[in-house]
Structure formats: C-alpha cells, structure tokens
Amino acid sequence: xxxxxxxxxxALLSKLEVKEDEMDALIADMExxxxxxxxxxxxxxxxxxxxLPTTLENVFREDEVRPxxxxxxxxxxxxxxxxxxxxxxxxxxxxx
Numbered sequence: 001x002x003x004x005x006x007x008x009x010x011a012l013l014s015k016l017e018v019k020e021d022e023m024d025a026l027i028a029d030m031e032x033x034x035x036x037x038x039x040x041x042x043x044x045x046x047x048x049x050x051x052l053p054t055t056l057e058n059v060f061r062e063d064e065v066r067p068x069x070x071x072x073x074x075x076x077x078x079x080x081x082x083x084x085x086x087x088x089x090x091x092x093x094x095x096x
Contacts, residue, residue, distance in 0.1 A: 002027050002034070 004023055007030070011018040018026065075081040 002030050 004027070007018060007023055007027055071084055072080070075084065075086070078086060081087060
C-alpha cells in the first residue's frame with residue numbers, strides 16, 4: 001500500500017508539487033499502476049528468447065552507394081556558408 005508519506009517522498013525526489021486535494025487520487029493511480037506491473041511480472045508467456053519469429057532472415061536492404069548532391073547547391077540557401085560548410089553558432093556567438 002502506498003502512503004501519503006511515500007507519495008510526498010516521491011514528489012520531493014522528482015521535484016513535483018502535490019496538492020493535498022490531489023493526493024488520494026494520485027495514490028489510487030499509483031496503486032493501480034503497481035498492481036498492473038505485478039500482473040505483468042507474474043504472467044508466463046512460455047516464450048523463450050526474445051519471442052520473435054525465428055524464420056526471418058536479414059530483412060534490411062543492402063546499402064547502396066549514391067552520388068551526393070552538389071555542395072554549392074546544398075549551401076545556396078545559406079549564401080554559400082563559410083569555407084564550404086554550414087555555420088553553426090553557439091548561443092554565446094549568436095548573442096554577440
């Protein structure tokens with residue numbers, strides 16, 4: 001059973017404010033979550049391994065090398081960039 005002290009301790013750890021009128025509803029919600037987790041933990045699916053079908057083989061496509069886009073075409077929306085690259089400024093640099 002989850003007590004109000006447990007709830008206040010969790011609220012303190014998670015830096016959340018819990019109002020007095022919300023406590024009973026939160027405790028009920030938390031108890032139902034814990035009960036559901038217990039149900040799942042007790043369930044036995046009888047599945048070994050990861051439970052995935054074992055008849056599948058590699059379903060990913062092979063990598064395909066393709067030519068890149070022209071760098072000047074990519075950088076045209078940033079006025080050519082700097083030295084052929086995108087410029088990424090830090091917050092300090094942007095504030096100047």
